[in-house]
Amino acid sequence: MDRRSIFTIQYLYIGDEKIKELMQNLEMRKVEAIQFTFRQVANNFTKVFKKLVPHGSGHLVLRTSKDHNGDNGEGEVSTSDDFTGIGIRVSFTGGDAEMREMNQLSGGQKSLVALALIFAIQKCDPAPFYLFDEIDQALDAQHR
Known part of the structure; x- marks a missing residue:
């Protein structure tokens, strides 16, 4: 190999390393x-x-791939691919022992949780207006 070829290979290697470094930084x-x-x-x-x-x-609980591997998800997350979703745990009586997942809630309770989530997101990034149609349909008289 001549000097020009070696220089080109070294230049490509340095460029490759810089691109990988940029990708890690962005991630x-x-x-x-x-x-x-x-x-x-x-x-x-x-x-x-x-x-x-x-x-x-x-x-709200941020679910990661570590949750599924027996870890409680409190470890470091290295890539955005480690995030698998969001869990919601609620109690309508206030006791931590009675915390429930979404699939354990009634229709009216799910509506209240959905509204709370929409309003929570709205506080972070407000929209000019929201239009809700029949959001109280599944609610009982106590929660209306």
């Missing part, structure tokens, strides 16, 4: 943005749910 920023936004929405959800259900409590 790290994306993970941080997802976590930051989730924390804001989760905090707002807890507050809004408390206003809608004064004796209740609600929390």
Whole structure:
């Protein structure tokens, strides 16, 4: 190989390393943005749910692939692909022992949780207006 070929290979290797470094940096920023936004929405959800259900409590949980591997999800997340979804745990009586997942709720309770989530997101990124049609259809008289 001549010197020109070696220089070209070294130049390509350095360029490849810089591109990989940039990709890792962008991925790290994306993970941080997802976590930051989730924390804001989760905090707002807890507050809004408390206003809608004064004796209740609600929390959002960020699910990761580590949750499925026996870990409780509190470890470091390295890529945005590690995020698998969001879980919602609520109690309408206020007791932590009675926290329920969405599939355990009645239609009216699911409507209240959905409203709390919409309002929590709205607090982070307000829209000019919202149009709700028959959102109280599944609600009982107590929660209307």
